[in-house]
Amino acid sequence: MPMLIEIHDPDDRRIERYRDIRERDLVGRAGLFVAEGKVVVEKLVGSSLHRPLSMLVAAKRLDGLRSLLAQLPEDAPVFVAAQQVLDAIAGFAMHRGILAIGRRSDMPDADALLTRLRGDCDVLVLSGIANHDNMGGIFRNAAAFGAAAVLLDADCCDPLYRKAIRVSVGASLLVPTARLDRGEDVLALLKHHSFEPFSLSPAGTTLLANWRPTRSNAMLLGAEGPGLSPDVLRRTPSLRIAMAAGFDSLNVATTSGIVLHHLTAARE
Template sequence: MPQFRVVTDPDDPAVAPFRAIKERDLVGREGLFIAEGETVLRAFVRDAPQRVVSLLIDPKRRDKLSEVFAGLPDETPVYLADQAVLDAIAGFHLHRGVLAVGRKPEPVGARDLLADLPARAVVLVLCGIANHDNIGGIYRNAAAFGADAVVLDADCCDPLYRKAIRVSVGAVLSVPTARLERGADIADLLAATGFEGLALSPSAPEILAHLKPAPRTAVLLGAEGPGLTPEVMARARTIGIPMANGFDSLNVATTSGIVLHHLRFAHG
């Protein structure tokens, strides 16, 4: 069972990793990350309990989380702090009353990750997506529709940023992920690992509803506004999602959900 300890002093060194969350999230945590909220904690302990470093919770939530504590490795520190102390530690009002410090996984090479996937696989390749809400929403869809992996280019934001984790409902903690080095050739990577790249475009000659995907399919998604580069688009199969009344724009997270649902269920 974890080790419980009451904290009454916000300056207690034991809870230093939880201190001034908003400011420190902007500069990183040297291989660690912060997860917030009961739902995220449950997903974290279910999917990667060995990566939980410590918890900080409101004592009022202790009984409700008893089964979560049972899933933690022995000796995991669980710090109990009343609301006022929690707020002083975090640097803002922590109404969810649950924080966890986690250890980031070791980086995985994108080529190795893709090559090791099954003969039938669907992956997302994200290019230049710097909005944490969008990253979290995409990961939530990836988990919901069974994407096998997510590959991030060098310009994507960190999916283990606290807000991205929260928006994903903890999905970023379980979906296999790799990050590309700057300048990596996405088309070459997909060709080498047997994936067909699909790029969404309003002017595409083929529409999603009629698409019969390849056994190994990679959905390429770019940032809202600039989208995918012409070089990436030129070497991918372009697909369109028809919209009403001439509208030609969808949120990138919404797009990911529509495409993944089709790839997973439209053809049985």
């Protein structure tokens, strides 16, 4: 069991990393991130990609977290505070009563990540996804439907931003991820690794319901509004999801769920 350290003063220097977490999120954390809530922290503790450094918990929740705390590394301290002290540290009411600081693993480049994948599998490629709710939702779907990896272009937001992690229910801590260099030709890279790329677009030429996946598929999703670039759409087969007449737009996270479900159903 890691060391339990009681905190009585919100200004205690030992919990500096937890102070005013909303404001701190806006400027980055120098290789660290915040996990919030029991389910998310459980994913961090069980992750092979990232490492928990410490936890901060409300005293009233301590007994119910004993089994989780026992899984922490011995050198990861657990700070315990009364609820009002915890709220003062975080800068807002922390109803979940549990926070953890994690250290990011070094993100591989996309070529290295794809090289590590084995057998028939599917990956997501995201372009310009700047909304953390959407990013979290996409990662939750990726984990739920067994996507092997997620590739992010240079304009995507951080999947380890606190809100993105929370919306993903910790999935962004589990799904292998790589970021593409700006200007990198992702389609050439995918072809090199024997992935067939398919673009999702409201104007896609083939209905998703009529499409039969290949052995290894790369599903390309763009931001709501601008979507994928004309160059990507020109160079890839495009798929669309059937919708009611007069409506042709879905939330990108919802789209990812429908697409991944289609892939899973086809494999089964």
